[in-house]
Amino acid sequence: MIEPASLPAWKPVRRCPLQFDSSSFLADPELLQALDKHASPVGCEKECVLFRQGDAPAMLYILRQGAATLTMDSAEGVTLFSVPAAPGSLLGLPGLIGNQPYTLSAIAKAGAQVSSIPRDEFMELMSSDPSLSLQVLKVLAAEVRSARRAIT
Numbered sequence: 682m683i684e685p686a687s688l689p690a691w692k693p694v695r696r697c698p699l700q701f702d703s704s705s706f707l708a709d710p711e712l713l714q715a716l717d718k719h720a721s722p723v724g725c726e727k728e729c730v731l732f733r734q735g736d737a738p739a740m741l742y743i744l745r746q747g748a749a750t751l752t753m754d755s756a757e758g759v760t761l762f763s764v765p766a767a768p769g770s771l772l773g774l775p776g777l778i779g780n781q782p783y784t785l786s787a788i789a790k791a792g793a794q795v796s797s798i799p800r801d802e803f804m805e806l807m808s809s810d811p812s813l814s815l816q817v818l819k820v821l822a823a824e825v826r827s828a829r830r831a832i833t
Contacts, residue, residue: 712816720796731787738776740797747793
């Protein structure tokens with residue numbers, strides 16, 4: 682067993698702001714059309730919180746029009762990064778697929794058109810339609826790539 686005192690001290694190599702590619706959240710039109718059949722509108726006349734970091738995943742949110750922002754905060758409440766989401770973005774996907782708390786918060790701007798699909802219904806869709814599942818996995822893979830690029 683390695684003793685903590687024998688480990689080298691951690692030193693940051695560089696300090697840089699995280700840069701995420703917001704297009705990684707985008708679904709292709711075919712996927713959006715398939716999801717629309719199961720989605721219900723979310724009222725966002727005013728700015729609205731879709732979900733908060735740490736919340737249990739309850740819904741997949743689809744940004745149809747307008748704008749939204751995804752943020753991650755430290756345990757101390759300091760915003761680590763903020764990423765704009767564009768129309769066509771799937772919000773909350775990693776939490777939904779993994780059934781783990783959302784790792785980001787999502788806030789839709791006033792007037793945004795957002796729809797949602799309950800987690801159970803979304804998972805049923807994933808189970809029953811392999812082509813839809815593959816399209817969703819492509820969006821999830823794009824998110825992973827974007828996150829990895831941001832930290833390198």
